[in-house]
Amino acid sequence: xxxxxxxxxxxxxxxxxxxxxxxxxxxxxxxxxxxxxxxxxxxxxxxxxxxxxxxxxxxxxxxxxxxxxxxxxxxxxxxxxxxxxxxxxxxxxxxxxxxxxxxxxxxxxxxxxxxxxxxxxxxxxxxxxxxxxxxxxxxxxxxxxxxxxxxxxxxxxxxxxxxxxxxxxxxxxxxxxxxxxxxxxxxxxxxxxxxxxxxxxxxxxxxxxxxxxxxxxxxxxxxxxxxxxxxxxxxxxxxxxxxxxxxxxxxxxxxxxxxxxxxxxxxxxxxxxxxxxxxxxxxxxxxxxxxxx
Numbered sequence: 001x002x003x004x005x006x007x008x009x010x011x012x013x014x015x016x017x018x019x020x021x022x023x024x025x026x027x028x029x030x031x032x033x034x035x036x037x038x039x040x041x042x043x044x045x046x047x048x049x050x051x052x053x054x055x056x057x058x059x060x061x062x063x064x065x066x067x068x069x070x071x072x073x074x075x076x077x078x079x080x081x082x083x084x085x086x087x088x089x090x091x092x093x094x095x096x097x098x099x100x101x102x103x104x105x106x107x108x109x110x111x112x113x114x115x116x117x118x119x120x121x122x123x124x125x126x127x128x129x130x131x132x133x134x135x136x137x138x139x140x141x142x143x144x145x146x147x148x149x150x151x152x153x154x155x156x157x158x159x160x161x162x163x164x165x166x167x168x169x170x171x172x173x174x175x176x177x178x179x180x181x182x183x184x185x186x187x188x189x190x191x192x193x194x195x196x197x198x199x200x201x202x203x204x205x206x207x208x209x210x211x212x213x214x215x216x217x218x219x220x221x222x223x224x225x226x227x228x229x230x231x232x233x234x235x236x237x238x239x240x241x242x243x244x245x246x247x248x249x250x251x252x253x254x255x256x257x258x259x260x261x262x263x264x265x266x267x268x269x270x271x272x273x274x275x276x277x278x279x280x281x282x283x284x285x286x287x288x289x290x291x292x293x
Contacts, residue, residue, distance in 0.1 A: 257272060
């Protein structure tokens with residue numbers, strides 16, 4: 001809902017002359033409110049949500065009858081259409097400032113073994129291990145762990161992520177199908193059954209699951225070793241999925257960069273900007289040659 005961004009809207013409208021939707025949206029992503037942290041960097045999910053929510057409000061307001069409360073003249077206030085160049089330009093795209101550093105398979109396995117064998121509270125430990133397994137095996141963002149479901153399609157159970165549908169933003173499919181790499185990990189960790197049975201993940205906390213995970217890992221000696229020697233961060237687990245997909249000989253010539261982007265829930269452009277160094281040149285041609293031969 002645009003109500004979430006109402007203060008920003010009111011500030012923009014009170015400090016600028018705004019006579020149409022184009023001007024409003026441009027100011028919304030550029031103007032910084034006093035005493036607030038910058039959070040609308042190009043290509044970020046927050047910026048995408050803000051633009052999407054305000055466009056939805058404008059669309060609804062311009063579809064009202066003139067006598068209805070909240071009506072806006074569509075001649076001036078119609079928002080850019082979904083998927084249009086104008087809307088994509090408003091959202092922009094994120095350019096990664098740091099290299100994506102992946103956690104490697106053996107490090108991931110050792111990490112969960114270290115957590116499990118530690119003397120920390122067992123119930124909390126198992127919840128964090130489950131979260132770590134989900135991120136590594138499916139390549140999801142930490143917060144997406146709260147939005148996983150299992151659906152039976154054609155007699156086969158598949159895992160889906162519904163986070164964008166519930167949050168109201170983002171350009172990924174509303175119900176994104178995931179695929180476990182490696183498949184034997186999905187089976188070994190019993191992930192599908194756990195998702196079906198609503199196995200508990202850690203509490204979200206005030207700043208989200210990613211922040212909670214980072215704080216938990218900060219007390220794990222082996223993680224601190226990885227952080228110091230390899231500069232790993234919690235997001236390195238998601239990067240590890242991309243690395244596995246594009247560098248492991250079992251997958252690298254079979255999963256194209258476009259397919260990889262779809263699995264991870266971002267655009268092909270962002271996928272190449274972030275993980276292009278791991279993607280073999282000619283990957284798409286090789287995939288099609290194999291499929292069509």
